[in-house]
Amino acid sequence: MENRLYDYGILIKLTEDEMFDKSGHYAHDSIKVLYKDPSHEWKDPFVHGANTR
Amino acid sequence: MIDQLGREASINKRADRHLIQVKKITCLRNCAAYVLPITILATGCAQSAHLTADPATTPLDAPRATAARTATSRPTTAPSESEWTGAYTSPSEIGGFAGDVLYIKGGGATGGLDYRMTSWSDVGGARHKFGTPFVDGVCIYLPWSDGYETYEGKTFQRAELVRYTRSMINGRVVLMKMMPFASTRWRTDFTITES
Numbered sequence: 001m002e003n004r005l006y007d008y009g010i011l012i013k014l015t016e017d018e019m020f021d022k023s024g025h026y027a028h029d030s031i032k033v034l035y036k037d038p039s040h041e042w043k044d045p046f047v048h049g050a051n052t053r
Numbered sequence: 054m055i056d057q058l059g060r061e062a063s064i065n066k067r068a069d070r071h072l073i074q075v076k077k078i079t080c081l082r083n084c085a086a087y088v089l090p091i092t093i094l095a096t097g098c099a100q101s102a103h104l105t106a107d108p109a110t111t112p113l114d115a116p117r118a119t120a121a122r123t124a125t126s127r128p129t130t131a132p133s134e135s136e137w138t139g140a141y142t143s144p145s146e147i148g149g150f151a152g153d154v155l156y157i158k159g160g161g162a163t164g165g166l167d168y169r170m171t172s173w174s175d176v177g178g179a180r181h182k183f184g185t186p187f188v189d190g191v192c193i194y195l196p197w198s199d200g201y202e203t204y205e206g207k208t209f210q211r212a213e214l215v216r217y218t219r220s221m222i223n224g225r226v227v228l229m230k231m232m233p234f235a236s237t238r239w240r241t242d243f244t245i246t247e248s
Contacts, residue, residue, distance in 0.1 A: 009230035011141035011155055011217065019140060026154045031144035034222045042146055053222075 004050035007031050131190045132219060134159055137166060141228055150175050155228070157193075161185055168195055191219045193228070 012029045021027045032038040036053050045051055141155040151174040161167030168186045173179040182197040198212035217228035 013226035028145040
């Protein structure tokens with residue numbers, strides 16, 4: 001379980017300049033902004049367990 | 054006849070005593086259902102003295118050491134109130150299944166922080182929670198409760214205390230629920246910045 005991220009329990013703080021999306025709702029950043037290697041494949045952690053970072 | 058009435062009165066008294074006992078047990082069980090989880094959660098972030106005390110030598114009605122960590126043992130890098138404020142959202146990847154938007158603002162009703170949280174999932178509609186969080190070092194606790202009455206007249210009460218731990222990953226501030234944080238706190242290739 002070392003160095004893994006479980007998306008369903010993580011909230012990412014929004015920056016002031018990217019607070020809202022185009023429709024005026026709060027933006028949801030990609031979990032990949034927290035990844036060491038953003039290119040690796042994302043799998044639903046509810047099904048496959050926490051993703052490696 | 055007198056003997057018969059005496060026996061019935063005795064049976065009624067015993068039944069009353071039994072009913073009172075059952076009510077007491079039910080009441081204690083209901084209280085424990087709410088108080089115990091909250092107590093366990095509230096003390097999860099603190100090294101409290103009374104958790105290590107011997108229950109056999111600590112009477113229930115005796116004054117206990119406070120569950121909160123003393124000021125001297127709190128992390129010196131604990132974020133200030135203004136650093137907690139802002140909007141926090143769940144990752145976009147899980148948006149089709151569930152999501153959360155947490156907004157924390159200062160200057161609340163009690164002069165401290167206020168929070169408002171909207172959550173939704175594919176098994177239910179949106180739920181809104183709000184209240185006054187409390188902070189202990191890098192942990193923030195979001196208390197919430199509600200109650201309702203069914204058409205049958207039964208009442209239900211719910212309460213929860215969610216703990217998030219603040220962390221910094223790739224320069225981004227994140228809040229992690231207890232278990233996700235536990236799964237990443239021992240990572241070796243990057244450092245948690247408690248600020």
